[in-house]
Amino acid sequence: MQGTMLAAVYEGPGHLALKEIPVPAVRQDDDVLLRVEACGICGSDLGFIDGPDGGVGASGTVVGHELVGRVASTGPGAKHFAEGDRVVLDPCPPCLRCTYCLMGAPTQCDNLTYIGYGVDGGFAPYMIAPSQTLHRISTEVPAPVAALAEPLACVLHGLEKVDVRPGDTVVVLGAGPIGVLYVQMVKAVGAGKVIISEPSAMRRDLARMVGADYVVDPKAEDLQDVVMRETSVGADVAIDTVGNLLSTALEVIRRKGAVLLFGLHQANVTIAPWEIALTEKRILGTLIQSHLFPQAIKVLEGGIIDAQRVISHVLPLSRICEGMELLRQQRAHKVVIDPWASE
Ligand SMILES: [Zn+2]
Ligand SMILES: [Zn+2]
The missing domain is CATH 3.40.50.720 (NAD(P)-binding Rossmann-like Domain)
Structure with a gap:
């Protein structure tokens, strides 16, 4: 895929810019190119953008970590996924090598990757994700609800x-x-x-x-x-x-x-x-989650909770700043961005 796309890019404390950036391409063996269906705005996104960013943010990064998408293409090593698979993303993959990872405490990993803060995330039509971060979810779950898999996994961890x-x-x-x-x-x-x-x-x-x-x-x-x-x-x-x-x-x-x-x-x-x-x-x-995506997905697929009720707004990417403002003023519940919706 070539060309450019609109994305919400972190440009240092207090600054989120909507700008055209190149559509990303699979580079690493294990990369998966996702076509993002929906990406929720998290309270942490506001804390991060409004600052201080806690040292995990990199200027120029596409924000967004609560997302669902379809596999658009895969690197040769991403064998468990095929084009068209519908997946949700664990945005904080641990390194699996540090002392904490080796003692079975990956939420305390010394080298956590923060997709959507330090690495490009989902407030864009496309993004790259390592295949180890992806979990399949049924197409029966509406996209804005599927985007709740990440916060729900964190809730289950607690x-x-x-x-x-x-x-x-x-x-x-x-x-x-x-x-x-x-x-x-x-x-x-x-x-x-x-x-x-x-x-x-x-x-x-x-x-x-x-x-x-x-x-x-x-x-x-x-x-x-x-x-x-x-x-x-x-x-x-x-x-x-x-x-x-x-x-x-x-x-x-x-x-x-x-x-x-x-x-x-x-x-x-x-x-x-x-x-x-x-x-x-x-x-x-309690911090983030480990190994609870499968359970969060079962809860959403099984309709165990009324997750739809939590979502008050689904907005196009062009209106993301408005969505964030609604959240700052507590005039919304969960706001989900659809990067493919037009005005
Ligand atoms: Zn979050
Ligand atoms: Zn680690």
Whole structure:
């Protein structure tokens, strides 16, 4: 394939440019050229573009890492895929060689590749992906929903750590796309009461629609009061999808309960370590995912959750900046870009 294509390119902190760039070509043995069907805008994309980029970004990179596409062509070594295959992408392949990879902890790999930050991603009609990053997904799954495979895999990675049991009460802090995916997943694995806290009315409405039992506006109601009223001892699990709510999460869980920290927010909080020791509460971090794409794909293919509800906008690539602005102003849930749609 030759010629140029429109792409959303990171040009240093605060700058995303829509520009014509050459259509990429297969170079490495293991390369796959993907025709991108849909690519979701992630909260991390905004954090990255608005800065600081955490040192993983390279100026001139095509952004976008939550995507589904069709194999357009393959390098000679990419034997597991053929033209036309429909795939989703793991955007953070580990090196498989460092100490962490060798100890079976690839999310902590010293040499993670960040497709969509340091390497060209999916806000473009075509992109190159190493075949090891690709997973097949059914053509029955609508493209914007299939693009949720990556965030859903990350949600499942966190869920593995907190071990939600049938009947458990779970508090979810924040009803952005990750929060509402958590509401649906903890319900799917048998949680009893799910209580969500979210200041935005629009997001609270969505949380209600996807099955949260109690939807709390933390500006109007005391979350801890609600949780204690509903549980008498506190929630079994609290999930902070925002990243600066550890104190709140610790307040609402019972003794020996668990807090899952999902959101990446560069904030410091003050906690009392002796209280953690006395109450044997657990604080668990979770980052990206490993080996959970197959499960995320099964969840989407099986219709286990209503993933479509999480998507509020599908926009053409030419309107990506508008999509990002909607997210900054919290006037959208998940915004997905269709690089082939016209205005
Ligand atoms: Zn993401
Ligand atoms: Zn590694």
